[in-house]
Amino acid sequence: MTRxxxxxxxxxxxxxxxxxQLLVDAGAQITxxxxxxxxxxxxxxxxxxxxxxxEDDRIALDRLLRGVTWLRESATDIDRTQVRCSSGQSVPFDLLSLDVGSVVAALPGIDDDDPRNFAAKPIARLADLRGAVEAKPQxxxxxxxxxxxxxxAANIAAHPQATVTLAAARFLPGLPRRAAAFVASHLTARGVTLRPVNVARIVDDMAWTDNGPIGFDLLVRATGLHALPLLAGLGLELQDGALVVGDDLAASGDARVHAVGDCAAVAGTRLPMIGVHAVRQAPVLFANLNAKLRAVPPxxxxxxxxxxLLILNLGDGTGLATWRRFWLAGRAMRWLKDRIDRAFLARYRA
Known part of the structure; x- marks a missing residue:
């Protein structure tokens, strides 16, 4: 059996x-x-x-996984022979696939475990953010x-007891200029205060910026993503912390090791950290792992x-869709986003 x-x-x-099960049939023992x-x-x-x-946003893995061992813990260290887990257990491998995502950049002055501090990832923590916003005025x-x-910001503003401020030096720099201006106007009309500032540090309940302080009860960080330091132990080529893999999604320095999503730099290219790339890489990964188990080429x-395609949920039943330099806003865009998202989840709940 191949581990x-x-x-x-x-x-x-x-x-x-x-x-x-298809990988098991090909000779894999999966963890x-x-x-x-x-x-x-x-x-x-x-x-x-x-x-x-x-629950709408979650897929229970114990219902999805069949014929595999699930260790419900985090990986803390990886080398070319094994993965070490938070419990101290070591898991040896013959083939390894990494989809460890990325982490949100920290802000100086506030600890990750501060109950007021929420990041855009991990998503499970956003369920706690919703509970905190619903509990009392914030x-x-x-x-x-x-x-x-x-x-x-748009969806937190959907809670009437929340007072929302959005702070950034630039808003939606990658979008068409008029689309970004539309979103800014839309948020302002819904009561979101826009502050075009850089947040430098947090001191107690104040965020200090290059144009004075901003008080808060809850802090939500969407301050950019970066790769986990976890991959350094492999001793393989990294790009901005991500593992460099070929277009077969295997590391050039060790064809037993694979990576997808935010933790991969495919063919030396650091792709935008958005889910669409991981979703499209997934069938390629499966086909090539299956091929290796059967001792055939990728x-x-x-x-x-x-x-x-990018569709923003604007929190009030409308959305904004952009494709290259084209954009549309309205309820139809929100309907389209919901349709795409629900269809994706339905694939893994059948």
Whole structure:
């Protein structure tokens, strides 16, 4: 038997895990190391806003996994022979696949375990954010100007007891200028205060910026993503902390090791950290793991799409969709987003 270890249960691994029995039939003994169920980023902000329940946003892995061992804990160290877990257990491997995601950049002055401090990831923590916002009136400060920050601010504002401030030097810098201006106007009309500032540090209940302090009760960080330091122990080539893999999704320095999603730099290219790349890499990963188990050459190659459809949930039943330099806003865009997201989840609940 070939010891196949999956570390992480994100977008890039779901496809293979649903088909795990086929890998077992090909000779794999499978272990999955993941601390929690799968939480879907596409519905996360709608869950914060109250449109979806936490259960709507979660796929229970114990219902998905068949014929595999699930270690419900985190990986703390990885080398070329084994994965060490938070319990101290070591799991040796013959084939390894990594889908460990990324982490949100910290802000100086506030600890990760501070109960006021919420990040855009992990998504399970956003269910706690929703509970905190619903519990009592709160001043909520969202830091960041990208799509996640915009969606979080918009959906927190759906709770009437929340007073929301969004702080960022630039709002939606990657979107068409008029689309970004539309979103800014839309948020302002819904009561979100926009502060075009850089947040430098947190001191007690104040965020200090380059233009004075902002008080808060809850802090929400959407301050950019970076790779986990976990991969350094492999001794393989990294790019900005992500494992460099070929278009077969295997590391060039060790073909037994694979990576997808935010923790992978495919063919030396650091792709945007968005779920669509992991979702599209998933069938390629499965095909090539299956090929290796059967001792045949890689069956598929990953070619990253140059452009991706982005649809923002604006928290009031409307959405904004962008494709390259084109954009549309309205209820139809929110309907389209819901349709895409629910269809994705339905694949893994059947």
């Amino acid at each position: 196949l270890v999956f570390v992480g249960a994100g977008h890039g691994h779901l496809y293979a895990l649903k088909r795990a 999955v190391i993941a601390p929690d169920d799968f939480w879907y980023s596409g519905l996360a902000t709608g869950m914060v806003g109250g449109r979806w329940s936490p 001043r909520v400060l969202v830091v960041g100007g990208g799509p996640s920050a915009i969606e979080l 069956q598929r190659r990953y070619r990253a799409q140059k452009h991706a």
